[in-house]
Amino acid sequence: MGKLFQAIRSSQIWRSIFRHGYPDTPRNRTLAVLSNTFLHLHPVKVRRSGIRLSYTWCMGGLTFFLFLVETLTGLLLMFYYRPTAEYAYQDIWALREHVPIGIMREMHRWAAHLMVITVWLHMYRVFLTGSYKPPREFNWNVGVILLVLTLLLSFTGYLLPWDQLAVWAITVGSNMARATPFLGHEGPGASLLSFGGLNFIHAGDDARFGLLAGRFVGEGALLRFYVLHCVGLPLIAAALMAIHFWRVRKDGGISGPL
Amino acid sequence: MGELIKDAIDWLFDPIRYFVGSALILGVVFYWRKFFSRNIVIATFFVGFTAFMLWAPSDPDFKKIITKPDNVPIIILITTVIFFTWLAMRQGVINDERAKEGKPSIEGELGKKKVFTWPDLVYTEFICLVLFTAVLIAWSILIEAPIEEPAATARTPNPSKAPWYFLGLQEMLVYFDPWIAGVVLPSFIIVGLMAIPYLDTNPKGNGYYTIEQRPFAILFFWSGFILFWVSFVILGTFLRGPNWSFFGPFEYWDIHKLEPLVNVNLSTYFWVDALGKPLPENALLREAPGIALILGYFFVLPPLLGKTMLRGLVEKMGIARFNVFMQLLLWFGLLPLKMLARWVFNLKYFIGIPEWFFNV
Numbered sequence: 001m002g003k004l005f006q007a008i009r010s011s012q013i014w015r016s017i018f019r020h021g022y023p024d025t026p027r028n029r030t031l032a033v034l035s036n037t038f039l040h041l042h043p044v045k046v047r048r049s050g051i052r053l054s055y056t057w058c059m060g061g062l063t064f065f066l067f068l069v070e071t072l073t074g075l076l077l078m079f080y081y082r083p084t085a086e087y088a089y090q091d092i093w094a095l096r097e098h099v100p101i102g103i104m105r106e107m108h109r110w111a112a113h114l115m116v117i118t119v120w121l122h123m124y125r126v127f128l129t130g131s132y133k134p135p136r137e138f139n140w141n142v143g144v145i146l147l148v149l150t151l152l153l154s155f156t157g158y159l160l161p162w163d164q165l166a167v168w169a170i171t172v173g174s175n176m177a178r179a180t181p182f183l184g185h186e187g188p189g190a191s192l193l194s195f196g197g198l199n200f201i202h203a204g205d206d207a208r209f210g211l212l213a214g215r216f217v218g219e220g221a222l223l224r225f226y227v228l229h230c231v232g233l234p235l236i237a238a239a240l241m242a243i244h245f246w247r248v249r250k251d252g253g254i255s256g257p258l
Numbered sequence: 259m260g261e262l263i264k265d266a267i268d269w270l271f272d273p274i275r276y277f278v279g280s281a282l283i284l285g286v287v288f289y290w291r292k293f294f295s296r297n298i299v300i301a302t303f304f305v306g307f308t309a310f311m312l313w314a315p316s317d318p319d320f321k322k323i324i325t326k327p328d329n330v331p332i333i334i335l336i337t338t339v340i341f342f343t344w345l346a347m348r349q350g351v352i353n354d355e356r357a358k359e360g361k362p363s364i365e366g367e368l369g370k371k372k373v374f375t376w377p378d379l380v381y382t383e384f385i386c387l388v389l390f391t392a393v394l395i396a397w398s399i400l401i402e403a404p405i406e407e408p409a410a411t412a413r414t415p416n417p418s419k420a421p422w423y424f425l426g427l428q429e430m431l432v433y434f435d436p437w438i439a440g441v442v443l444p445s446f447i448i449v450g451l452m453a454i455p456y457l458d459t460n461p462k463g464n465g466y467y468t469i470e471q472r473p474f475a476i477l478f479f480w481s482g483f484i485l486f487w488v489s490f491v492i493l494g495t496f497l498r499g500p501n502w503s504f505f506g507p508f509e510y511w512d513i514h515k516l517e518p519l520v521n522v523n524l525s526t527y528f529w530v531d532a533l534g535k536p537l538p539e540n541a542l543l544r545e546a547p548g549i550a551l552i553l554g555y556f557f558v559l560p561p562l563l564g565k566t567m568l569r570g571l572v573e574k575m576g577i578a579r580f581n582v583f584m585q586l587l588l589w590f591g592l593l594p595l596k597m598l599a600r601w602v603f604n605l606k607y608f609i610g611i612p613e614w615f616f617n618v
Contacts (some may be wrong), residue, residue: 030373042375045459049368051379054349055467057342058386065387069394089408096405104399113331114394116423120335120483121342127454127479128346130463130472136453144451151423158421165328167409168418172428176440179615187437188616255465256369257362 001041041245043253050254055129059122062239063150065102066115070153073108081160083226085219088162112154119150131255139247142240149237156229159222170225171217177208264317268506271497274601280489284480287347287535291469295348303340319510323496327404330397332422332495339488343480349467350476357470358441365466416513425494426487432502433596435617443589450586457583459575521606524548541611548609552618553591560584 008014020031021067033039035217049055080099095105102227123143126132132140182189183206190201203215213220270279287294315321353363361367373379388433420428429440430483462471469476497504499511528547529535538544563574563579572580599605609618 012521020611021420023376026374029376033374039376039380042379044375045372046375046379047365047369048371048373048378049365049466051373051382052368053382054345055365057345057596058382058434061383062386062390065390069391085409092405096402103395106401106403107394110330110397110401110402111394113328113422114334117331117335117338121338123340123451124479124483125346128350128476129465129467130466130475132455133458133464134455135459142453143451147451148448154423155421161405162306162409163406164409164413164415165404165406167411168415169421173420173424176427176436180441181437184437184441186615188614189337191614217409218411237340257366257465 001011020241038065040244043249043251044075046117046253047256053187056254057121057125059125063115063118063122064245066111067241068109069111069116069236071234073104073111077108078230083160083222084093085162085222088160090162092163094126108157112157115150116154116166119147126255129255136247136251136255139244139251142244142247146237146240149233149240153233153237156225156233159217159225160229162222167217174208174211174217174221177211178206180207198199260313260316264508268508273493275505276493276497277485277489277597280485281481284485288469288477288480291347291351295344295351300341300344303344304337307337314507317508320508322511323507327401328422329403329495329512332492335488336492339484343484346467347469350469353468354470357468363466363468369465373513415541417498417502419494421496422491422495425498426490429490429494429498430593433593433600435615437615438592440617443593446586446589450590453582453586457575457579457586459579521604522608523601523608523610524551524605527603527605541613545609545611548607548618552608556585556588559588 003076015120019035020028023029024031026146030044033042033044073141077095080095082088092105095102123197127142155170155173159166178184179187181187182193183201184190185199185201185203185206185208187201187206190206193200203209211221213224270276293299311324313325324333332381338352349364353365353441356363394472419425425446427439431442433439434443458472460473462468462476463475464617496507498504499509500515503515503517505511524547525537525544529537529544542549560581563584564577575583596605596608599608607617611617
């Protein structure tokens, strides 16, 4: 058995993938982190104080983990789901009725709820440890944008089941856009943007119309939210996450006393 | 006995008592943090909370709200926020004690030592990953994701609620028009959060838990996050029923519950009640007292405070930082002020110009 492992480890294939031995020496532990695309977002060494659970609460890492869960389960859901008013609701029912071990939608939904909570708690921890202070000001800002993106991801996903809960939650949520100052047709200042009695801002072109691709939550909104939910927002979030993790490393790893 | 407790809880959970009570609890916990950071306190809380959650669903009205699948996260939110607040407070208290004795913080003492990411950090991450995968699978098997009737734009459910994480904003709609509650205040929340590192010039408390070295920052964030965000989410989820009326946790969601709306504009108070005149025709003249009040609040108050009470702060922060900070703080303060004015004077709007959708 030992010989077999030895043979595998010394084979050309193995050595082409892993450029270091088993990570039990300082040299190999360093190489394990540095030569791995994903692990190298971590610094090689971290503060002993920083990695205690009572300090970090693990919330940032969990948020990232939940994002990965969402990506995976979301991908599987996309196989079964068509974002049209005709099929969306039926497809969600079919997921429950016809797909064996159909817990993907459950996992997707519960992980999404959990992700909102973990991202809030992550921000809470970072604030309470003063980890937004120099030199981490910029990364806090990236984090705030990621928090908003998490909420937007959750919000766009909320519409997709196309049931009463979804449609009316999005209606309530997007009604606010109607009141955007200057850009919503029921917002203050919108009536000032007119020329010769002709209003530039009305129900057919205001901020809410842009959001929903229509005057109410309809098929246009469904497609728009679907594309944002599955492609647009995750891409932006992924790019910002890369920056966020990289900056954690560049700004001195997990925060600790200066 | 059970009914008496239920009635007492329902009585306690009316908007004013709920909000003022939460604020008081936060203040008490902050002031007596040494006591509240003990192990026994959090243990008592969790025992009490578990006992309550086991007993309360015997009430059909309570059960109806609590067993909605989408409300499970709110229970997680309540328990985790309370637990982690306690945990942070405990470490803050310990570090403050150590600072008084001239010792470095726990983080400071351990921080000098550095360990390898592999295995120390990677293992923690891996265990968390496995644990949470298991939790998610169990949760997904046990509770089915909700699916209601198919979308029908002609049939409005009552109440229509936004997703739970936006219920804080929906709750603000009780006090403000959508342009403030739904657009201006959320924008200022985001801008304000992003401005925090540039406004907080206190170099202390960077990378370790402490309360005494930054009491204002902690209190500020507590009130923003716990009082005006998390507690509003809880309120919106559990205590707002049909017509957005307020219901106690054990109250039946009666669709016909009427809450008399007798809210009055500031202009009416000023012209009709105080001066005994009819409301002026001209909107600007009519709303002049409210406009003066709001302009004074935003543009006279900051320099006045900067010259007097907050002089030290201006010197410490610089005039530019101070003004940005004051504007953000005053927008934040507008919410409790409006709530208070609503409760005490039944005030509808400080400035009410519905002709231009400009109501404050």
